[in-house]
Amino acid sequence: MTGEVSPLRVYLLHAAIILALFALNFMLPPYHHGLMARIMVLAVFAMGYNMLFGYAGLLSLGHAMFFAAGMYGTGLAITHFGTGVPAAFACGIVAGAVLAFAIGLLALRTSGVAFMIVTMMFSQVFYLAILYFAAWTGGDQGMVLQQAARVATLGPLVLDLSHPVGRYMAALALFAIALFATLITVRSRWGRVLVAIRENEERTRMLGYDTFANKLAVTVLSGTIAAAAGSAFALLFGYVGANFAAVQYSILPLLWVLLGGAATTLGPLVGTVVMYYVTDTASSYTSAWLLIVGVVLIALVLFFPKGILGTLRERWAGWLP
Amino acid sequence: MTPLLETRGLKRHFGGLKAVDGVDFTLMPGEIRAVIGPNGAGKTTFVSLVCGRITPSAGTIVFQGRDITNLPAHRRVRQGIAYTFQITSVFPNLSVYDNVALPVQRTLTDGRSQKALREGAIEALQRTGLADRAGVPAGQLAYGHQRLLEVAMGLALRPRLLILDEPTQGLSDGEIEDFVRLVQEVASEATVLLIEHNMPLVMRLAHCITVLDAGRILAEGTPDEIRENVAVQQAYLGTITGEAAA
Numbered sequence: 001m002t003g004e005v006s007p008l009r010v011y012l013l014h015a016a017i018i019l020a021l022f023a024l025n026f027m028l029p030p031y032h033h034g035l036m037a038r039i040m041v042l043a044v045f046a047m048g049y050n051m052l053f054g055y056a057g058l059l060s061l062g063h064a065m066f067f068a069a070g071m072y073g074t075g076l077a078i079t080h081f082g083t084g085v086p087a088a089f090a091c092g093i094v095a096g097a098v099l100a101f102a103i104g105l106l107a108l109r110t111s112g113v114a115f116m117i118v119t120m121m122f123s124q125v126f127y128l129a130i131l132y133f134a135a136w137t138g139g140d141q142g143m144v145l146q147q148a149a150r151v152a153t154l155g156p157l158v159l160d161l162s163h164p165v166g167r168y169m170a171a172l173a174l175f176a177i178a179l180f181a182t183l184i185t186v187r188s189r190w191g192r193v194l195v196a197i198r199e200n201e202e203r204t205r206m207l208g209y210d211t212f213a214n215k216l217a218v219t220v221l222s223g224t225i226a227a228a229a230g231s232a233f234a235l236l237f238g239y240v241g242a243n244f245a246a247v248q249y250s251i252l253p254l255l256w257v258l259l260g261g262a263a264t265t266l267g268p269l270v271g272t273v274v275m276y277y278v279t280d281t282a283s284s285y286t287s288a289w290l291l292i293v294g295v296v297l298i299a300l301v302l303f304f305p306k307g308i309l310g311t312l313r314e315r316w317a318g319w320l321p
Numbered sequence: 322m323t324p325l326l327e328t329r330g331l332k333r334h335f336g337g338l339k340a341v342d343g344v345d346f347t348l349m350p351g352e353i354r355a356v357i358g359p360n361g362a363g364k365t366t367f368v369s370l371v372c373g374r375i376t377p378s379a380g381t382i383v384f385q386g387r388d389i390t391n392l393p394a395h396r397r398v399r400q401g402i403a404y405t406f407q408i409t410s411v412f413p414n415l416s417v418y419d420n421v422a423l424p425v426q427r428t429l430t431d432g433r434s435q436k437a438l439r440e441g442a443i444e445a446l447q448r449t450g451l452a453d454r455a456g457v458p459a460g461q462l463a464y465g466h467q468r469l470l471e472v473a474m475g476l477a478l479r480p481r482l483l484i485l486d487e488p489t490q491g492l493s494d495g496e497i498e499d500f501v502r503l504v505q506e507v508a509s510e511a512t513v514l515l516i517e518h519n520m521p522l523v524m525r526l527a528h529c530i531t532v533l534d535a536g537r538i539l540a541e542g543t544p545d546e547i548r549e550n551v552a553v554q555q556a557y558l559g560t561i562t563g564e565a566a567a
Contacts, residue, residue: 189426189438192415196423199412206372206406207424208398208478 046268048225049253054263057198062123068245070227075240085152096227104219142241261307331380342536358533401481413460424477
């Protein structure tokens with residue numbers, strides 16, 4: 001964040017991560033291949049959350065509504081209007097951006113604990129609205145997107161998002177875009193202003209920054225990235241469900257980000273991967289897998305309060321963005 | 322010549338407490354003005370009203386001929402009013418460089434040039450003697466250097482009016498000497514409004530002194546006039562010189 005570190009090493013590291021994920025496409029056995037595609041999409045959700053929470057310091061407990069806005073924007077467009085994949089994806093993103101703008105206008109009038117409660121409350125309203133308008137949304141049954149509706153055609157290019165490789169590559173493309181968008185944002189002057197708001201909002205205001213406008217802008221960006229993840233999730237896995245709007249999907253991105261390291265560009269990916277595999281491994285041994293997940297989380301908070309990459313940056317690699 | 326800053330009937334009441342109670346204040350461009358007064362006289366409240374951190378109960382504030390009474394704080398900063406905090410308020414986890422880059426990047430009009438940002442930040446650090454500490458997290462600076470960084474951030478805004486709220490509190494004598502030179506240098510391009518308890522410093526630096534007491538202006542004049550003013554001596558200076566002698 002000093003703007004003085006040579007950017008080359010940083011960009012090389014991020015490019016290497018993308019290349020490694022690309023290589024995994026050819027190496028992973030089918031089960032892990034599918035899991036990794038899912039993890040990449042959810043890591044995008046976590047990256048959106050990290051923009052708001054990690055960098056701008058705003059703890060939202062309602063990000064499930066932005067994820068679900070993207071998911072339902074896309075699902076409703078396909079189910080009721082029969083749109084193609086690109087238009088449905090755009091609908092999801094616009095739905096998330098508009099919702100984030102409206103919620104931001106209201107919720108950013110509060111701060112701290114009140115902000116957490118207000119965002120959580122709006123998210124619950126969104127969840128209950130999905131259940132209430134069951135005639136459109138399918139209620140708690142959700143909506144299944146047929147395979148035929150999930151083939152993207154862009155000119156001569158045809159991409160079947162229900163095919164494992166097509167799905168993996170689409171997830172990787174979205175992940176790469178979100179990762180570099182995050183990286184560029186946090187290294188920019190605006191990124192410096194966001195961190196300044198997190199560190200000392202009153203001082204930032206007295207340096208002439210409109211802190212409300214900046215917080216609103218980052219809320220919209222964060223909500224839009226979360227919506228892109230939600231939309232991609234619907235398109236890649238063919239299911240739109242109300243459980244993705246429930247409170248646990250507001251808590252999960254917070255856990256992933258805390259685990260991987262808040263305010264690190266790669267923390268959301270690391271956190272999502274670790275959490276997914278801990279859950280997966282634990283549940284293959286015991287039905288009390290939530291207990292194991294809980295113990296792991298407590299251990300991490302006790303010994304790595306800044307998350308995995310946050311600790312790494314603090315002790316050994318200060319150049320990590 | 323139009324005044325840089327003018328307040329008319331400025332009031333701020335906190336419940337029954339009249340922290341600022343009808344202040345008519347005029348500041349000409351290029352001045353170094355000190356605001357003094359006993360603890361609780363309303364000095365910090367008064368400058369907080371000027372910079373917009375709190376809103377007045379009544380009265381108007383005019384800056385460069387423009388009514389800014391209802392302008393939010395960040396817009397006043399853009400008009401050229403910079404405020405440095407009484408309680409050091411830097412960004413402790415950001416580097417010293419980032420601390421000054423924030424005000425510099427906001428004032429850059431071209432908005433893009435990396436070079437201009439770097440030069441502006443380094444210049445502000447050099448003026449305050451902090452250039453060799455640019456990479457250090459601000460929270461790890463010694464207290465006196467944090468006070469200087471606070472001033473550097475104010476300078477980096479290139480203000481027309483620089484408000485310094487007890488800037489020398491907690492500084493050593495050597496640091497105060499550096500600070501006096503800095504303020505005199507700043508005064509060549511900006512007007513300085515200084516709240517200060519250190520009387521010898523005020524007498525040396527200020528062109529004009531405003532004495533506040535119980536939210537009102539008790540006296541106003543040159544350092545010599547204030548020194549001779551009987552009302553001021555009774556209300557304020559008597560106790561201070563007594564303390565200084567003790």
